[in-house]
Amino acid sequence: MSEVLIRGVGLTKAFGGVPVLQDASIALRAGEVHALCGENGAGKSTLAKLLAGIHAPTAGTIESGGGGVALIPQEPQTFPDLSVAENLFLGRPPRKFGLIDWKTLHAEATRWLEIVGASLDPRASVRGLSVADRQLIELASALSQNARVLLLDETTASLTPSEVERLAGLILRLKGEGCAIGLVSHRLEEIFAFCDRVTVLRDGLVVGERAISETNPAELVRLMVGRESLAAVPRSASGPPAPGNGGEPAVVRLEARGLTRRKKFENISLTVNAGEIVGLAGLVGAGRTEVARALFGLLPLDSGEIFLDGEKVKINSPKDAMALKIALVPEDRQRQGALLPWSLWQNASLAGLPPGWLKPGAEKDLARTWIERLDVRCQSEGQALSELSGGNQQKMVLAKWLATNPQILILDEPTRGVDVGAKARIHEEIQARKDSGVAVLVISSDLPEILALSDRLYVLRAGKLAGEFSRADATPETVMAAAAGGSPNPNNGEPNKAVALSGSPLSGLGEPR
Amino acid sequence: MTRRELPLLVALALLVGVVGGIQPRFFSLDNLKSILLWVPLLAVVALGQMTVILTRGVDVSVGAILALAGMGTALVLRDHPNLNLFLAALLSTALGAVLGAVNGGLVALGRVPAIVATLGTLGIYRGLTFLISGGRQVSEYELPRGLASWSNEGPFGQNLFPWVVLLALVCAGAMQVFLTRTRGGRTLYALGGNPDAAAWHGLPVRSATFWNYVLCGAGAGLAGILYASRYGTVNPATIGTGFELLVIAAVVIGGVSVFGGVGSVPGVLLGCLLLGTINVALSVLSIAATWQLAVYGAVILLAVLFDDLSARRLRRTLTGEETL
Amino acid sequence: MKNNVAEWVVGGLLLVAFAVSAALVPGFRDVAYLFDRSTLLTETGLLALALTPLIVAGHIDLSCTAILALVGVIAATLAARLGVPFGLCLVLCPALGAGLGALNGYLVGRRGLPSLVVTIGTMALFRGAAQILAGDSSISVPAAFQGIHHLTLPKTYFHVPMLIYLFLALALGTLLHKTAFGRKIYAVGTSPEAARYSGVPVGSVVFRLFVLSGTVAGLGAALLLSRLGVARYDNARGWELDAITAVVLGGTSIFGGRGTIVGTVLALALVGIVQTGLGVAGIKAEVQVAAIGALLIFAILLGNALRRR
Numbered sequence A: 001m002s003e004v005l006i007r008g009v010g011l012t013k014a015f016g017g018v019p020v021l022q023d024a025s026i027a028l029r030a031g032e033v034h035a036l037c038g039e040n041g042a043g044k045s046t047l048a049k050l051l052a053g054i055h056a057p058t059a060g061t062i063e064s065g066g067g068g069v070a071l072i073p074q075e076p077q078t079f080p081d082l083s084v085a086e087n088l089f090l091g092r093p094p095r096k097f098g099l100i101d102w103k104t105l106h107a108e109a110t111r112w113l114e115i116v117g118a119s120l121d122p123r124a125s126v127r128g129l130s131v132a133d134r135q136l137i138e139l140a141s142a143l144s145q146n147a148r149v150l151l152l153d154e155t156t157a158s159l160t161p162s163e164v165e166r167l168a169g170l171i172l173r174l175k176g177e178g179c180a181i182g183l184v185s186h187r188l189e190e191i192f193a194f195c196d197r198v199t200v201l202r203d204g205l206v207v208g209e210r211a212i213s214e215t216n217p218a219e220l221v222r223l224m225v226g227r228e229s230l231a232a233v234p235r236s237a238s239g240p241p242a243p244g245n246g247g248e249p250a251v252v253r254l255e256a257r258g259l260t261r262r263k264k265f266e267n268i269s270l271t272v273n274a275g276e277i278v279g280l281a282g283l284v285g286a287g288r289t290e291v292a293r294a295l296f297g298l299l300p301l302d303s304g305e306i307f308l309d310g311e312k313v314k315i316n317s318p319k320d321a322m323a324l325k326i327a328l329v330p331e332d333r334q335r336q337g338a339l340l341p342w343s344l345w346q347n348a349s350l351a352g353l354p355p356g357w358l359k360p361g362a363e364k365d366l367a368r369t370w371i372e373r374l375d376v377r378c379q380s381e382g383q384a385l386s387e388l389s390g391g392n393q394q395k396m397v398l399a400k401w402l403a404t405n406p407q408i409l410i411l412d413e414p415t416r417g418v419d420v421g422a423k424a425r426i427h428e429e430i431q432a433r434k435d436s437g438v439a440v441l442v443i444s445s446d447l448p449e450i451l452a453l454s455d456r457l458y459v460l461r462a463g464k465l466a467g468e469f470s471r472a473d474a475t476p477e478t479v480m481a482a483a484a485g486g487s488p489n490p491n492n493g494e495p496n497k498a499v500a501l502s503g504s505p506l507s508g509l510g511e512p513r
Numbered sequence B: 001m002t003r004r005e006l007p008l009l010v011a012l013a014l015l016v017g018v019v020g021g022i023q024p025r026f027f028s029l030d031n032l033k034s035i036l037l038w039v040p041l042l043a044v045v046a047l048g049q050m051t052v053i054l055t056r057g058v059d060v061s062v063g064a065i066l067a068l069a070g071m072g073t074a075l076v077l078r079d080h081p082n083l084n085l086f087l088a089a090l091l092s093t094a095l096g097a098v099l100g101a102v103n104g105g106l107v108a109l110g111r112v113p114a115i116v117a118t119l120g121t122l123g124i125y126r127g128l129t130f131l132i133s134g135g136r137q138v139s140e141y142e143l144p145r146g147l148a149s150w151s152n153e154g155p156f157g158q159n160l161f162p163w164v165v166l167l168a169l170v171c172a173g174a175m176q177v178f179l180t181r182t183r184g185g186r187t188l189y190a191l192g193g194n195p196d197a198a199a200w201h202g203l204p205v206r207s208a209t210f211w212n213y214v215l216c217g218a219g220a221g222l223a224g225i226l227y228a229s230r231y232g233t234v235n236p237a238t239i240g241t242g243f244e245l246l247v248i249a250a251v252v253i254g255g256v257s258v259f260g261g262v263g264s265v266p267g268v269l270l271g272c273l274l275l276g277t278i279n280v281a282l283s284v285l286s287i288a289a290t291w292q293l294a295v296y297g298a299v300i301l302l303a304v305l306f307d308d309l310s311a312r313r314l315r316r317t318l319t320g321e322e323t324l
Numbered sequence C: 001m002k003n004n005v006a007e008w009v010v011g012g013l014l015l016v017a018f019a020v021s022a023a024l025v026p027g028f029r030d031v032a033y034l035f036d037r038s039t040l041l042t043e044t045g046l047l048a049l050a051l052t053p054l055i056v057a058g059h060i061d062l063s064c065t066a067i068l069a070l071v072g073v074i075a076a077t078l079a080a081r082l083g084v085p086f087g088l089c090l091v092l093c094p095a096l097g098a099g100l101g102a103l104n105g106y107l108v109g110r111r112g113l114p115s116l117v118v119t120i121g122t123m124a125l126f127r128g129a130a131q132i133l134a135g136d137s138s139i140s141v142p143a144a145f146q147g148i149h150h151l152t153l154p155k156t157y158f159h160v161p162m163l164i165y166l167f168l169a170l171a172l173g174t175l176l177h178k179t180a181f182g183r184k185i186y187a188v189g190t191s192p193e194a195a196r197y198s199g200v201p202v203g204s205v206v207f208r209l210f211v212l213s214g215t216v217a218g219l220g221a222a223l224l225l226s227r228l229g230v231a232r233y234d235n236a237r238g239w240e241l242d243a244i245t246a247v248v249l250g251g252t253s254i255f256g257g258r259g260t261i262v263g264t265v266l267a268l269a270l271v272g273i274v275q276t277g278l279g280v281a282g283i284k285a286e287v288q289v290a291a292i293g294a295l296l297i298f299a300i301l302l303g304n305a306l307r308r309r
Helices: A044-051 A084-088 A102-115 A131-144 A161-176 A188-194 A217-225 A242-246 A288-295 A318-323 A333-337 A344-349 A360-373 A390-402 A420-435 A447-453 A476-484 A494-502 B002-022 B029-054 B062-079 B085-109 B114-133 B145-152 B163-181 B183-193 B195-200 B205-231 B243-253 B265-284 B289-319 C002-024 C031-056 C064-082 C086-110 C115-134 C160-178 C180-190 C192-197 C202-228 C239-249 C261-280 C285-308
Strands: A004-015 A018-029 A032-038 A059-064 A068-072 A147-153 A180-184 A197-202 A205-211 A252-261 A265-273 A276-282 A303-308 A311-313 A326-329 A408-412 A439-443 A456-461 A464-470
Touching (some): A004 A147, A032 A161, A044 A059, A044 A147, A131 A147, A252 A439, A276 A447, A288 A439, A318 A326, A360 A390, B029 B243, B062 B205, B085 B114, B085 B145, C031 C160, C064 C086, C064 C239, C086 C202, C192 C202, C261 C285
Parallel strands (some): A018 A205, A068 A147, A147 A180
16 A cells, blocks of 8 residues: 555544544545545544644544645635735745745746646636636645645535536546545545545544445445435436326416526526426536526516416515515525524524514424424524534525425525435425425436436526426436537547536445446 | 726816816916825825725724824923924824724734724723823924924925825835735735635734734824824814724725725825815815815715726626626 | 623623712712703614614614704704794604615615715715705704703603603614514624525615614704704714714624614613713713723623623
């Protein structure tokens, strides 16, 4: 085995007396990509932060085999008002006579940007750059500081497939040059696509370490969840839309005709029937979220019409949308979905709050009902939402909207960053809503999820409708091909490599190979 | 960088052109001089305030610091008329820096929100100004004659550029170098643009914040002696009252964003110059002095509206996104 | 108690201040005297009450006292030149104030501009307008206008401005803490984006709060006019800082999302008692500001320390 660049032994970390990581040991070796996986709150990010020296361990030791350690977070920590070069050499710009030497700075920055394969102008402001580009700046910065251990914390979570592809190429190159890469992820497809070794954490404990060649997705899921295969996405038995069961014709609940918003999306027409789950697939940035926001009155339309039960409606604000019994569970839980400092019950009641006097008793009862129904792990309904794990926070955001008893439910990335258990519970609830006749529109970048949930599927590409698939026609290959704009032949140009990454059979979470 | 300075120059040129067109007397040397003389006091404080606003803070105590440092220095000069004036200027600046350090300590170490901390010290410094002066003013005849000459005489012919103007220009030049060419200056932009990331990268957030307020206080302190030089009389009830609002106005008009991370020295100087020019223009046009405040208010509102419109246009062309 | 640290701190300070003043200052226990002194604070108190929900929503209105001055000048002009009766002015003043507040509300709530900068601008604009109208002179109002603060509830010391203050405190406390609209104000202050995604009409909430602030400032203008008998463009100058001090001292977070009317009421009482105590002890008003400033900083630091424990 190759040289160990960093080794953590018996690492324990507690925040305010609550242990989040216990007695964890791990070794990252030169020329190896080592995945850290586990459910949310399993302690994998904490382990990465201990290795990077961002937190000091409560107990245990870290031995470094030389070379710096750098952690690249999911949301790049860059400065919008500084230039690319300044971000790269933050806090240590080359200086002449005590003053910043801009010329050398730009030359050096150019060199490091080339090394990570980023085609960016070092003088340009970072404001407006994509997440992927900003991650590359951070990677370049780490390398320029002699980092030989690179820890990537959920770095791929907000990247498009082609950006993931670019990053994967870079990771493999750095691995070849003798870096040790630690990849925090819960995307199994990634782990099997480009990792060599995996450490699985559960509830703050290391529950296993495997060479990738000696394990399979089913085993990893079992280790992560601690149970036998929890089929994350049960393909509902009912198949076609529920009302079809009795042979009655489907009722079109929501119809959009020619929705257009400049630079966002163009001429989008779609229908969602009562008792049907319709998927809206596509790459990040294809305009899916914007369509959802427009349907909920958060983004004004330039043109197009919306019909509800055949009647033309105007939706200019969330208030209009809510009056029409539309609900939107937004993609960004932290910023859009939840009021984190608030208690659970105040969060649960906010959307459905009737005007006039508050009735805290009724609000708490409502919250308790939903906590029980969605199996939210908490101490009480009076606890602050910020104290819950991501998955449980998401359940409360869902509860807030289900409590308004919507007839049209729009879900934008309903299970992003949510652990396997919570994901299954959320999927069950979506199915239950569908069965009770609600029209559901789901947006997800998780291809297996959207394929399993949807009775019908629209694909957006660059703001335009790129295809409509029945449940039978929708396969990972056909959908990704429509989304990325290539043929379903996986050996045909760059976008389709992304298909291999995101849509390969590997991603059939929980299906033993 | 020129996104702000250019429109300001255009506005200034328009103002000068229109006022000069109506009243050619506007172009007289005297008027030019009064504009130039009006700016330095505002500019040295505005430069410090700018760095504070740049990091998403605000210092509403600058008027009170100016008053306390100015009054303290005036009292020392009254009792020691032979004191070297440069030492007096240093004293005034140092007093301001110490008062700024109190603000910095409260904000950086005590974690008191900037506006609250400086609102509190505003009261304290005002009270102290009254206490040390016993409520009595220091009159012109009690101050050394050389002090007034700073505002009246200069190295060049006609005394067009009095010493105080040159001093303000030197301060601005130093600030420009600090903000664009030193690590400390760039740290302030970083801090203002993304405070979370600054902490993440281990930038010295606390010490940068602390020294930021010290710097701002030093500027206000220097302005204290400039005030004494310009007006001759230092009255505890009137010195620097409401000055903080004028300063914030100049900074905002100069294009510094209250959301942090955006702003430049030339912009702030132009903001000060615009306010000074309006001041003189009103009197040249024989518009009653009572109009000045309302005109300032209108200019501030126009500046924020302009910022908003240009930001919206930029956002729309870049992404098609529209807020609200 | 963790959630209400600030209210406990200010309540405790209030007790201490009262005990110290009562022990050291003869005549302080004279209730009539205290009530008489309280008239000086009622206009500031009204402004502080109206600013509380606005600051809870994450905004600030520095122009409220400029509104007060402008409305006062307009009302005095109407009364002096056109003989408009006081009763009508009592209705007209709040309406005028509401109109001026609506301008702030439009710029901040509808256009999304930063309230600090906007209200510095409108502060100069409104006070400047008052200066244009009144110049440097004082506009006197007829005798019928004056002395509202001498009218008391029979057999009590409660004078009319105090009654208005108490009524407003009760009304705003109910609005903020007992109604859905109040909950939405907290939502806006905690996270405007999450509030918008939860269907809270953020812009309209903010708009209404600025109108409220303007309306109360207009009401304050009528009361001040009646108390002083004259309107000047520089009336109430700087009081906005006193009002904000009281709100923040009472535990309202300047960043929004946290704060109560009870806290503001307690803080105002504290400020009133400290000022009265110092005044009776012969300390000048110009120096009292230092004590209030120190009190503000001390209370915030104490609250921070207690909360961290």
